[in-house]
Amino acid sequence: MALRSIEKRFGSVIALAGVDFDVDAGEVVALVGDNGAGKSTLAKIISVACQADEGTILFEGRAVRLGSPEAANGLGISAVYQDLALCENLDVVANLFLGRERGVTALPPPVRPLAEDEMEREARAVLRGLVVKLPSLRRPVSTLSGGQRQAVAVGRAVLWGSKVVLLDEPTAALGVQQTAMVLQLVRQLRDRDLAVVFISHNLVDVFGVADRITVLRLGKHVTTFDRNAVTPRLSRVPPIFLRSSHESKQLPGNAKACVHILSYPERRARALASTSGFGADRNSISNG
Secondary structure, X not given: OXXXXXXXXXXOEEEEXXXXXXXXXXXXXXXXXXXXXXXXXXXXXXXXXXXOOEEEEEEOOEEEOOOOHHHHHHHOEEEEOOOOOOOOOOEXXXXXXXXXXXXXXXXXXXXXXXXXXXXXXXHHHHHHHOOOOOOOOOOEHHHOOHHHHHHHHHHHHHHOOOOEEEEEOOOOOOOHHHHHHHHHHHHHXXXXXXXXXXXXXXXXXXXXHOOEEEEEEOOEEEEEEEHHHEEEEEEOOOOEEEEEOOOOOOOOOOOEEEEEEEOOHHHOOOEEEEEEOOOOOOEEEEEO
């Protein structure tokens, strides 16, 4: 899937300005940036929760016009947002098949009961394939941990044959053990040859699963680079930002990149991508 020259405005506010983005099958592309960078807006355009004002969306090499989230789902594009869109009073099986329940075909529609056994077998097979361990598929979702709920939401996307899965802050507000579970789930999606868009503020998580990293700033595409082309470095310094008079589409071949992971209270992290090979007039680093 690829997006080219995406523009989005909300009144006089330019949320996205000529943004390019692409993700291929069997890879995880992380989307990072500060608050207001345009990550959520781009995610909504990918899932067709909102429409771009300008630009082109390519899916499997051809241009497509998607008018609704249902059309995106039909192509195999699924989004898992922070609220997960789960019904906490229903069990795991009911949530996985929510809105797509199956009935016993041997009976006529007016009295057709749900094919509970069939749905449970299929749900169990999908979760087993993702190496997800749950105490019971018949427990209400409200009794599950945050990581387990995330697994159910992702399992629903896999169950319905998704090709592109968008994860919006999947590890937010999770503990260490639950975060590890979700990150392993992301790797499982990649191993199943799905294209994964991973949106996160946590650079430790990003470097743990991403194959490529796309950086947005103030609605513009700053750069995209391979995870293996950079060296994460932990720094204990005040917040600093990258100021640039030149928005680079990709790192030059002779540029050596370094990403600083900054330590903050409550284990929050932000990133600064600095490159050698750029002149001082092209990029400047300053406090505040």
